[in-house]
Amino acid sequence: METIYWEEEMETLPRAGLESIQLKRLQKLVERVYNTVEPYKRKMDEAGVKPEDIQSLKDIQKLPFTYKDDLRDNYPFGLFTVPMDDVVRVHASSGTTGKPTVVGYTKKDIELWASVMARALSCAGATKGDMIHNAYGYGLFTGGLGAHYGAECLGATVIPASGGNSKRQITIMKDFKSTVLMATPSYALNLAETMEGMGIDPKSLSLKVGIFGAEPWSENMREEVERKLNIRAVDVYGLSEVIGPGVAMECLKSSGGMHVFEDHFYPEIIDPETGEVLPPGEKGELVFTTLTKEAFPIIRYRTKDISRLFYETCSCGRTLVRMEKVTGRTDDMLIIRGVNVFPSQVEHVLMGVEGVEPHYQIVVDREGNMDTMEVRVEVSEGIFSDEIRVLENLTKKIQNDIKDILGVTSKVKLVEPKSIQRSEGKAQRVIDNRKI
Amino acid sequence: MRVEQIAVFMENKSGKLAEITSILAENNINIRALSVADTADFGILRLIVDDVEKAKKVLKSEGFTVGITNVLAVEVPDKTGGLASVLKAINNEGLNVEYMYAFVNKTGENAVLIFRFEDMDKAIDSLQKEGFTLLSSKVICSL
Numbered sequence: 124m125e126t127i128y129w130e131e132e133m134e135t136l137p138r139a140g141l142e143s144i145q146l147k148r149l150q151k152l153v154e155r156v157y158n159t160v161e162p163y164k165r166k167m168d169e170a171g172v173k174p175e176d177i178q179s180l181k182d183i184q185k186l187p188f189t190y191k192d193d194l195r196d197n198y199p200f201g202l203f204t205v206p207m208d209d210v211v212r213v214h215a216s217s218g219t220t221g222k223p224t225v226v227g228y229t230k231k232d233i234e235l236w237a238s239v240m241a242r243a244l245s246c247a248g249a250t251k252g253d254m255i256h257n258a259y260g261y262g263l264f265t266g267g268l269g270a271h272y273g274a275e276c277l278g279a280t281v282i283p284a285s286g287g288n289s290k291r292q293i294t295i296m297k298d299f300k301s302t303v304l305m306a307t308p309s310y311a312l313n314l315a316e317t318m319e320g321m322g323i324d325p326k327s328l329s330l331k332v333g334i335f336g337a338e339p340w341s342e343n344m345r346e347e348v349e350r351k352l353n354i355r356a357v358d359v360y361g362l363s364e365v366i367g368p369g370v371a372m373e374c375l376k377s378s379g380g381m382h383v384f385e386d387h388f389y390p391e392i393i394d395p396e397t398g399e400v401l402p403p404g405e406k407g408e409l410v411f412t413t414l415t416k417e418a419f420p421i422i423r424y425r426t427k428d429i430s431r432l433f434y435e436t437c438s439c440g441r442t443l444v445r446m447e448k449v450t451g452r453t454d455d456m457l458i459i460r461g462v463n464v465f466p467s468q469v470e471h472v473l474m475g476v477e478g479v480e481p482h483y484q485i486v487v488d489r490e491g492n493m494d495t496m497e498v499r500v501e502v503s504e505g506i507f508s509d510e511i512r513v514l515e516n517l518t519k520k521i522q523n524d525i526k527d528i529l530g531v532t533s534k535v536k537l538v539e540p541k542s543i544q545r546s547e548g549k550a551q552r553v554i555d556n557r558k559i
Numbered sequence: 560m561r562v563e564q565i566a567v568f569m570e571n572k573s574g575k576l577a578e579i580t581s582i583l584a585e586n587n588i589n590i591r592a593l594s595v596a597d598t599a600d601f602g603i604l605r606l607i608v609d610d611v612e613k614a615k616k617v618l619k620s621e622g623f624t625v626g627i628t629n630v631l632a633v634e635v636p637d638k639t640g641g642l643a644s645v646l647k648a649i650n651n652e653g654l655n656v657e658y659m660y661a662f663v664n665k666t667g668e669n670a671v672l673i674f675r676f677e678d679m680d681k682a683i684d685s686l687q688k689e690g691f692t693l694l695s696s697k698v699i700c701s702l
Contacts, residue, residue, distance in 0.1 A: 353688050487647050502568045502601075502624045508676065509566035509605055509628045510657055511596045541622045 125132040129242040148414035199225040240273020243372035251278030256301035265367030289317040300329040307461040308340040312492035315351035325353040337461040380445030395453040478505030496533040560693040561629040568624040569603040609700040632694040637670040652685040678696035
């Protein structure tokens with residue numbers, strides 16, 4: 124099978140050439156950010172580093188990290204480097220508390236994003252002849268629109284299916300002869316089951332490959348979805364703070380891991396405790412610097428995702444570094460049906476309900492192929508009533524607030540005081556029973 | 560004319576009712592009447608006891624969430640149509656019942672109906688106007 128490239132020269136560049144491009148871009152980026160974004164300048168001054176100190180790629184280690192909290196502190200547009208007139212789009216994802224994390228794009232950023240996503244689609248063997256069924260959610264979430272623009276950039280036909288209404292999606296997939304499916308892996312499995320229920324044999328569809336991401340999934344899940352949908356399943360990685368989907372992508376000949384489009388997104392693996400950069404192949408926290416983005420560049424962003432980097436050339440011919448499938452998080456973020464959820468956000472919602480005390484626990488499970496989230500709330504005197512109706516209205520209110528603010532459906536269960544396990548006086552906030 | 564009722568939150572788990580009643584028994588608290596309202600996940604146990612303050616204290620110390628609410632205790636003769644006569648009056652007065660339960664007193668002559676109304680003041684006025692006997696906490700405890 125011949126490898127399909129989107130930008131062959133860049134994707135197969137020998138490392139020395141690639142590093143020289145990366146360094147030039149990094150120097151330009153640091154110079155621009157230092158001179159246009161006050162919070163970056165302040166942090167660099169505090170660290171005693173000036174743009175001219177970046178003389179080699181290794182010098183990136185002199186630059187301070189950027190954290191999700193930096194985005195929150197500069198909410199909504201404080202870290203943008205261009206006037207709002209030049210910003211053509213914003214996206215947002217969940218922050219650690221009430222406020223979302225906002226990112227912006229210039230026209231050129233949107234083009235860049237489309238081109239890296241087109242590269243990603245090419246990694247999966249997609250071409251302009253394909254019918255791409257995009258079941259990522261459209262909206263503030265970067266998944267839907269990111270994949271959409273990439274598919275259009277590739278010249279393929281894109282079906283903007285978004286999430287939900289599985290039966291209709293399957294009918295469309297069958298009738299339109301979709302060849303590529305883009306979705307969260309759990310939604311893909313949900314589609315497979317719905318198909319089974321409708322009595323449709325996946326072999327009767329035209330699907331050949333699935334591009335799955337936005338939530339953790341295991342090799343077992345890959346086998347399951349490949350078998351049930353009769354397709355090849357490949358992994359895509361991205362996060363809105365960096366650009367969205369299209370930061371890294373697995374290829375069909377994968378020697379393990381996803382190709383990081385490192386001419387645009389410079390990856391490092393660090394020890395999350397010390398912040399030291401780790402040698403290639405070692406496991407640690409993934410950190411990204413965007414080398415070419417205009418509106419919202421980011422320097423040494425702590426993703427909190429745990430991974431490894433492999434620098435050997437892949438059997439597909441790409442020289443781009445590969446990142447291992449994300450194997451965990453350094454923080455307590457949960458990904459529920461593709462939605463990022465921080466326990467602190469749930470706490471924030473609960474504290475907004477009068478009388479509720481912060482005694483809660485989040486229980487995550489997987490029923491069939493769908494993640495479920497149950498929020499257990501201890502009933503204090505402040506919210507207790509002798510009337511069922513009052514307590515039921517309370518659980519409904521909390522459920523609605525969580526849905527409104529976090530964008531995820533949950534079940535709220537009232538429990539007796541002190542029934543939530545506490546270890547050494549500290550409550551265990553999250554129980555994740557999913558076997559991924 | 561109001562009677563204090565104790566309400567206890569319980570998860571829908573086996574042994575909960577036994578646990579609560581045992582705590583009351585160990586503390587020599589006598590239960591006059593009780594009812595359980597339940598959903599799939601939880602229940603609310605409502606009790607008329609002879610010592611409300613003590614019951615609240617001991618249950619709270621065992622970690623339960625306890626509330627005290629006012630209810631009305633209406634005494635009717637324990638004969639056919641006793642309950643119907645009260646409910647008819649309630650309906651005529653346009654009173655909204657949140658919940659109710661009943662018990663028969665020791666002598667077996669009268670039944671006591673426990674009501675929680677949306678508008679308690681209006682309920683007291685209406686029931687007294689209609690000539691029904693409202694029992695006080697003291698009377699209930701001595702039954």
